[in-house]
Amino acid sequence: MTVRSPLLPEPAEIVEKRSYGPSIHAYRLRLLAADARPRFDFVPGQFNMVYVPGVGEVAISISSDPEEEMLEHTIRIVGRTTRVIDGLGPGDVLGLRGPYGTGWPLQEARWKDVVVVTGGLGCAPVTGAIDYMFRRRANYGRLTIVHGVKKPSDLIHRERFEYWRRQEDARVLLTTDEPDRAWRDRSGVVTELFDEIEFDPSRTVLLMCGPEIMMHYAIQNLRGRGLASDRIFLSIERNMKCAVGLCGHCQLGPEFVCKDGPIFRLTRVERLLFTRGL
Amino acid sequence: MTGAKPAPAQFLARADLQRLLEALRARGYRVMGPVPRDGAVVFDEVRSVDELPRGLREAQEPGRYRLEPNGRDTVFDVVNGPGSLKPYVFAPREKLLQVEPEGRSFRAQELHPDAPKLAVIGVRACDLAALSVQDRIFLEGRYPDSYYAARRRQLFLVAVNCTRSASTCFCVSMATGPEATQGFDLALTEQEWGFLVRAGSALGREVQQALPLTPAPEAALARERTSLETCAATMQRKLETADLPEVLYRNLEHPRWHDVGSRCLSCGNCTMVCPTCFCHDEKDEPLLGEPDEAGVRSVRVREWDSCFNREHAQVYGLNYRPKIEDRYRQWLVHKLASWIDQFGTSGCVGCGRCITWCPVGIDLTEEMRALREPGA
Numbered sequence: 001m002t003v004r005s006p007l008l009p010e011p012a013e014i015v016e017k018r019s020y021g022p023s024i025h026a027y028r029l030r031l032l033a034a035d036a037r038p039r040f041d042f043v044p045g046q047f048n049m050v051y052v053p054g055v056g057e058v059a060i061s062i063s064s065d066p067e068e069e070m071l072e073h074t075i076r077i078v079g080r081t082t083r084v085i086d087g088l089g090p091g092d093v094l095g096l097r098g099p100y101g102t103g104w105p106l107q108e109a110r111w112k113d114v115v116v117v118t119g120g121l122g123c124a125p126v127t128g129a130i131d132y133m134f135r136r137r138a139n140y141g142r143l144t145i146v147h148g149v150k151k152p153s154d155l156i157h158r159e160r161f162e163y164w165r166r167q168e169d170a171r172v173l174l175t176t177d178e179p180d181r182a183w184r185d186r187s188g189v190v191t192e193l194f195d196e197i198e199f200d201p202s203r204t205v206l207l208m209c210g211p212e213i214m215m216h217y218a219i220q221n222l223r224g225r226g227l228a229s230d231r232i233f234l235s236i237e238r239n240m241k242c243a244v245g246l247c248g249h250c251q252l253g254p255e256f257v258c259k260d261g262p263i264f265r266l267t268r269v270e271r272l273l274f275t276r277g278l
Numbered sequence: 279m280t281g282a283k284p285a286p287a288q289f290l291a292r293a294d295l296q297r298l299l300e301a302l303r304a305r306g307y308r309v310m311g312p313v314p315r316d317g318a319v320v321f322d323e324v325r326s327v328d329e330l331p332r333g334l335r336e337a338q339e340p341g342r343y344r345l346e347p348n349g350r351d352t353v354f355d356v357v358n359g360p361g362s363l364k365p366y367v368f369a370p371r372e373k374l375l376q377v378e379p380e381g382r383s384f385r386a387q388e389l390h391p392d393a394p395k396l397a398v399i400g401v402r403a404c405d406l407a408a409l410s411v412q413d414r415i416f417l418e419g420r421y422p423d424s425y426y427a428a429r430r431r432q433l434f435l436v437a438v439n440c441t442r443s444a445s446t447c448f449c450v451s452m453a454t455g456p457e458a459t460q461g462f463d464l465a466l467t468e469q470e471w472g473f474l475v476r477a478g479s480a481l482g483r484e485v486q487q488a489l490p491l492t493p494a495p496e497a498a499l500a501r502e503r504t505s506l507e508t509c510a511a512t513m514q515r516k517l518e519t520a521d522l523p524e525v526l527y528r529n530l531e532h533p534r535w536h537d538v539g540s541r542c543l544s545c546g547n548c549t550m551v552c553p554t555c556f557c558h559d560e561k562d563e564p565l566l567g568e569p570d571e572a573g574v575r576s577v578r579v580r581e582w583d584s585c586f587n588r589e590h591a592q593v594y595g596l597n598y599r600p601k602i603e604d605r606y607r608q609w610l611v612h613k614l615a616s617w618i619d620q621f622g623t624s625g626c627v628g629c630g631r632c633i634t635w636c637p638v639g640i641d642l643t644e645e646m647r648a649l650r651e652p653g654a
Binding site: 005006007008009011013032053054055056057078079091092093095237238239241242244245246247248249251253254256259271272275276277278 | 374375377379382383384386388415416419420421423424527530531556557558559560561562564574575576578580583585590591592593594595596598599600601603604607608611612615616619620
């Protein structure tokens with residue numbers, strides 16, 4: 001068979017590593033094979049399986065811009081494989097296979113206002129999409145970003161939020177459950193900020209990423225204000241091992257989150273998403 | 279294997295069954311068949327028909343399996359055991375890749391399974407149906423699985439039509455049996471003096487020509503019809519399928535889940551004996567032996583996993599299915615409902631293995647009946 005196995009990782013060299021606190025690093029990677037980059041053509045929101053030879057693989061979304069040569073992965077150090085990645089730096093080589101899954105609806109959102117609601121440390125899958133829109137600013141209407149963290153130190157990419165905040169026709173609202181003295185933004189949960197955001201349901205697309213309980217309340221609130229379910233997109237997290245819809249771990253009802261997601265239109269997952277233990 | 283209509287039946291005398299094994303071996307096949315082992319019938323290599331379960335049948339009940347004499351000279355009266363075709367195509371443990379250091383980088387190579395020609399005799403209609411379900415999963419998706427494909431194309435399948443059912447069987451409800459109608463190379467129906475033989479593929483016809491066959495007597499064909507019809511008509515267990523998948527999606531919060539969750543041990547036996555369950559884990563294993571100067575070589579392997587394992591839905595800091603009742607619901611809803619959305623077919627073929635091999639005798643047909651009743 002001449003078909004290339006979908007399970008073969010492609011070597012990629014770490015060119016740059018930026019750290020956001022002790023346990024989150026962004027790695028910029030260059031594929032070593034000269035002809036490999038076109039196979040990794042992606043849409044923000046899609047992910048790669050990042051491979052450490054002899055150790056294992058983890059599913060990580062791609063946070064760079066699709067038109068850049070290099071691929072960026074922002075990785076939180078939480079388990080066995082990422083702990084090994086933690087010790088790697090420029091010159092070291094990782095494996096990549098992908099891209100997998102669905103991306104954010106950045107074409108569908110063109111010429112519309114976009115509201116982005118994120119919570120916790122799980123905002124990495126959406127930061128690439130926000131950057132994408134700001135780099136193509138004229139294609140999008142008003143951009144509103146609402147981001148909540150448990151404690152102030154969970155706010156990574158503070159400088160990025162500040163940068164977005166300074167852009168024209170953009171609004172950034174940050175909140176924390178446990179404000180400290182240095183915190184100058186809001187306090188409370190994300191949904192408490194919704195009264196402050198203005199949007200026209202007829203020309204707005206909502207992108208969401210974070211804990212399911214947060215998304216649950218956010219959906220209730222914003223739908224109550226007229227936003228249609230088919231304008232709401234969410235990034236869903238599940239256990240992923242194979243990324244090609246075969247290993248069975250990432251199922252959410254009939255959906256394989258690795259290939260049917262991780263970005264879903266709410267109408268597709270509505271009746272399953274908030275059932276406990278599914 | 280082709281979908282060609284089975285040829286007219288011919289007759290193979292009981293004393294000539296060994297010739298079938300020899301014809302297959304002569305064509306380079308390793309021949310597997312049902313053999314009694316440790317109190318159950320499993321598939322294993324057979325060199326002689328004397329190794330088949332002669333004069334035996336089995337009694338199956340929820341959580342119970344016993345071989346017992348049937349007082350006759352049969353070899354295929356045991357309907358099934360814990361083993362199916364699954365391990366022959368979807369290996370319980372498959373080496374996928376070999377990875378070795380190369381300078382600062384690494385080289386990953388696909389490992390191709392050593393898949394010898396394999397003939398399996400005594401395959402039941404439900405197992406053929408299960409194989410076609412697995413074909414859809416592993417061969418007909420966006421990423422066809424080369425490992426499965428390599429094993430699959432080496433199979434020669436000799437089906438045996440069921441003329442009796444176990445108490446746990448419900449293939450009639452799932453429309454998969456008791457008669458093998460497709461997906462086999464040869465199909466046999468066992469009778470007093472021998473076997474009715476039909477070919478289902480060109481390869482089957484070729485093997486058939488190597489056998490000392492005679493035209494099937496009309497009386498034998500009539501008796502075959504009667505025995506197959508009786509088997510279907512007397513099947514004890516039933517599963518209502520008309521309202522699937524919806525009835526399960528409507529009942530995701532039914533109190534029965536808690537009830538069955540309190541009985542289920544979450545051992546995963548049902549998923550291991552299920553001929554369609556496909557969940558697997560993938561992991562890297564460092565190779566032992568001479569340490570390479572360049573570093574450690576490793577293989578990437580996949581192994582059967584089960585949605586009943588606690589870690590199945592575990593991500594860092596969060597388990598999406600922490601309770602046993604969550605995991606039982608995942609299994610049953612997947613098997614009978616979401617499988618249909620995913621693959622256009624039910625994940626259940628009615629073989630009843632999950633009922634027999636459940637250590638606490640949980641019976642999915644009974645759970646489904648309870649789930650249709652209004653919750654307390």
